[in-house]
Amino acid sequence: MGLKSVLSRPVAALVHGQYQQWLRQPVATQQRVLTDLLAQGAHTAFGRDHDFGAIATASDLARHVPVRDYEALYPYINRVKQGEANVLWPGRPLYLAKTSGTTSGAKYIPLTKASIPNHINGARDALLHYIYRTGRGQFLDGKLMFLSGSPELEQVNGVHTGRLSGIVNHHIPAYLRRNQLPSYPTNTIEDWETKLDRIVEETLDQRMTLISGIPPWVQMYFDRIVQRTGRAVKDVFPDFNLFVYGGVNFEPYRKKLFDTIGRPVDSIETFPASEGFIAFQDEPGNPGLLLLLNAGIFYEFIPAERFFEPNPPRLTIADVELDKQYALVLNTNAGLWGYSLGDTVRFVSKNPYRVVVSGRIKHFLSAFGEHVIGEEVEQTLREAMAQFSEVDVVEFTVAPRVSNNPAEPSQHEWLVEFATPPRDAPAFAAALDAGLRRRNVYYDDLLSGNILAPLRLTALPAGAFQRYMKSLGKLGGQNKVPRLSNDRKVAEGLLG
Template identity: 55%
Template sequence: MFSVKSALAKPFAFFIKRSVLKWANNPVDTQNAVFKNLIHEAKDTQFGKDHDFSNILSHADFVSRVPVRDYEDLKPYIERVVAGELDILWKDKPIYFAKTSGTTSGAKYIPITKESMPTHIEAARNAILMYIAETGNADFVDGKMIFLQGSPILNEQNGIQLGRLSGIVAHFVPKYLQKNRMPSWETNCIEDWETKVEAIVDETLAENMTVISGIPSWVQMYFEKINQKTGKKVGDVFKNFNLFIFGGVNYEPYRAKFESLIGRKVDSIELYPASEGFFAYQDQQNEKGMLLQLNSGIFYEFIKAEDFFEDQPQRITIKDVELHTNYVMIISSTAGLWAYNIGDTVEFTSLSPYRVIVSGRIKHFISAFGEHVIGKEVEQALKAAVEGTTVQVSEFTVAPEINPPNGLPYHEWFIEFENEPENLGHLADKIEAALQAQNSYYVDLIGGKVLQPLKIKVVKKNGFQDYMKSIGKLGGQNKIPRLSNDRKIADILIAKNLTK
């Protein structure tokens, strides 16, 4: 059946692809232009005056005047913006604050300005259009689309709208997609996540769902409830569902479970959105990594993760990055964030164009003994260990056991299985071998009898969901850290009897 919407989508997709390639093929010039514009536009703000923006002519000038900051360091400025003052970090005042729950800072208020807001929307749109341009598949635009997200209800503080990023973005769904969007506004406003997912299942079961998106751990919950309610695979319930859009965490640990729940493979698009900016999206189905958004009012700097905690680590720009090196990503943007450490570490998988993967969090690592184990390493180790087996993992996290009752310290892996292995010890050996193959520091500590090999503790079915619910972070954009340098999560899992 002919569809005007899908017919128009294809030429528009090719138009967008040409515009994307124009800046992607001129990365250094693009970033230089972004940098100059940011400095010029903010030179008369309070931050700009405090840091002598009028005399910043180069990146070296910027480095000498503007230190790297995290939220706590920038908080004195942000508090003035929250209080309603004008021209503090950016011109005038933000139109939104994306409220996030920080682990160390309490609630964080990330500014979103009239200049930065469109970049969030355009990047999400372009990710889909680049997929259409590559595959020629546009039929899905006629079906129903769902994004499992936070409540769109916003509050107001000193004339600035306040809410979660996903809730803010819900107000910007293009008119031509309004009829396609699921769930209903009323259901989307339900605060309790479990109640919300039940309502979403009821609303969507009879619909022609073609696109489903969200953080994998919470989409899995939605898929499982569909399976429980119908006794069918998701792909049999939604016969035209062929595109999964996700972000927030690495999909690989979930892929086998998802394909089992769906009953077949579907195409996927990975996104890299955050309250601080929409940084990257997957632009090619067969390329590893996501296209870094160099033309979105964000200027990027990078610091090697291994040097980050030195007194004055080197800050480099896009032209000096190298492949397969773990970098802390630093941003300055039209939202008024300056040399801001978002906390993520990335690796470049391509330099032409610039594509990245998220390798972890600079604070989410284990180095209780000097091992420097990062998120990417534990994810790859687990993937390698279960490959070719019937073992399926629902969720996991890793913590150090520094003072065990007996023997040497070790890494303790808390794993919730869909299909539990017959021999946990054998799986632990395979994970251990895969981790040692990636991390020489870890190998040395094992060989030097500082650590003993890792141990697995099985988490009960839905144990991680129960944990997230117990700390008030079930659903939305919340996710389990893959690893921690302490036992806060581990101790709660054990104390609440969520392990076997």
């Protein structure tokens, strides 16, 4: 056992103890965070515009600060981007995290001196909690690989700008840098496939112990390893024992990923976003992610079914209930106020507060009034795969298929890229339909009333999703294909 793994245990115990202090007072902790945020934001342009001096409680916040998504907050963010100080947070941000485009173009999320530790410490503490719970820190003595965006940054009106994963790369602690792969020159390669080939070359002869990244892109890396060597990942990297992931639901990828590895490995799920590091899996095997209540973010929760009302209720941590869907709203020390993250969560525990990420508030399928959410289709697919054990899925998405023939009902179309297809495709499709009908009463009613026909299962050729993402310039990195759409844009792109 190396020095790093030995020293990690007392550090893990110390950090775990620090967490217990605020975990015992979650509501008071969140109120303290809100008070601190308001004090900092009071003398900003946003604070003056929204009378922060009159805000003391969450109820006050809801009255003075409307919920906004990026588009609605953009006039303020654009002032920050233009170099103006004291707009959303005191001073100017240290960085702008550039993310996937919206109707305003690419998103630019401010990262401040106060908010950067949230991103760094969240990832660090996820690893330390794993060490505390398991006693296994040996991964620190080997090579650690983080599949991320380029760390090269550009200047936008004097502010360093780039992808969040690339920005965070600059803050990896010195004691881990010697273990880190890929190398800096390789990490700066923009073309994903070229970069992936170089990463394979750099890692093949290394003692890899931890690999981190979004599951579909890690799967691509593993596939290249197998193609190059003709061996399972476990034989190429016998000391690989920890997989860290986030950004998408892992379950649809789990079977194929572990089949490619050749054996189970421990995993840690995280909930990172450019807007803040929200939660991480603090207990191996427990699917709930510990919500970080003491990290410079004051959370609000809107019942998902009421999100699009003119004045929906905005709940605090004290008000939430288990097993209900909530849209997540953030107020942060990066200067995001009443910010709709777009993700939905479901609480699975209140002591401590743990969530699972259940989908995207805008990524639902309700072309016919069914309001199917991401969690429902992912659970349905997982259940069907359990029934058809030969099935391996690479990626999938679901879209409406609207019939132009009054005699033929419309239907959902599941576009699936299989690594191993079902031996009986119609039976597999029927299992998907039955599973979704059990989970969504509106979908069941539509089929019972012959308003919708049973779903159509469309098997896509190998590499379809990769080719589609490449055509958009979004291959690799933090990019994800939406699980659900209310139009045919993604579906036609894949079929084309």
